[in-house]
Amino acid sequence: MSAKLPFEIDYKPHFGAKTDYGIGFIGTGGIVQYAHIPAYRKANFNIVACYDINAETAKNVAAQHHIPKVYESIDDLLADPKVEIVDIAVPPWEQLAIVEKVVAAKKHMLCQKPLSDTFSQAVKIVELAKQAGVKQAINQQMRWDAGIRASKDLINRGIIGQPTDAQIQVSVATPWHMWPWLAAVPRLEITFHSLHYLDALRYLFGDPEWVTSRHARYANQGAVKGETKTITVLDYASGLQILVSVNHYNEYADPFATFRFIGTEGAIDGTIGLMYNYPTGRPDTLEITSKQFGKGVKITPTLDDMWIPDAFVGTMASLMRAIETNSEPADNSTADNLNTLRIVNAAYLSAAENRSVRPSEIQ
């Protein structure tokens, strides 16, 4: 039996009163072109300038997307008073040096995920912004993916009762050619991909007590150095147990990317649309069952936002609200993101030492 929800799910980005802060990009590669720019255009945000270490890329992106100003140095972009928010989108090992310049220029910033590939550098990035008194958010945007945001609202409303079991399972053929520089990284899957799931799960359920993780490589992954298949288990003090299982080399079977959140009073089943054909994607799906609706009733609301571009609106809108209200970015402060990175690093320690690890071991 199908039915309708007796309320509207709150899953779209929330905006402050001011949304015309001038945005300047540092790095204008793939993710800026196919996600940031379409998102900001859709939300009517104000893109004013860009810079890329590859001047040709910056020039082409500016021409194609009508960005008014292209700079040939970071310093010149930061000296532009029209740039109020710096949007950084470079490989993680480049981020700290850029943040040092952004804080010196006293500009607010959206950092790219992962904050860094080194935990100590991530801590430094957070400290720098705090000392400079500027707002710093992270573009860890799965928290604004429609299926996750909707699940958060449903869990807050008590639809599933006390969460007892959560699973995210993904088995796809990932287009690794989009990031040639990733082939050389020793820590691949959890650092660059599963961290989205781990962060979204922290958003929904808070911090776990224990992290247990196992990592594998695919027989035919060639020059790609890091792990490409992982299983991570998070155990919570409440008894909640979470499974994140990801395989990036499903070359033959139908792809799947599912989440399932089960509680004492109901369950949410969904699909992560983006992962079926990255980066085009399709809308997420949701199927809700709950004691509140009666046994056998399944509710399947339609979610019309997509991870790309809509979730990228959410991270920037949150930073803008933080600037406007002089508060910490809601749901994407970099200080909070350190706890996601603790889980990421705990996962690697777990795999390396064949044991469960407390996130607090990572300091």
Ligand SMILES: NC(=O)c1ccc[n+]([C@@H]2O[C@H](COP(=O)([O-])OP(=O)(O)OC[C@H]3O[C@@H](n4cnc5c(N)ncnc54)[C@H](O)[C@@H]3O)[C@@H](O)[C@H]2O)c1
């Ligand atoms: N939030 C997400 O979901 C998401 C998705 C994909 C990539 N990313 C992240 O975004 C970042 C960029 O990824 P991408 O896919 O755009 O890669 P990309 O290789 O397409 O682009 C990276 C760009 O950064 C430029 N660059 C490198 N070092 C620089 C520096 N010091 N100063 C200025 N520009 C510099 C390069 O010239 C290139 O144009 C990575 O950290 C990646 O992890 C995030």
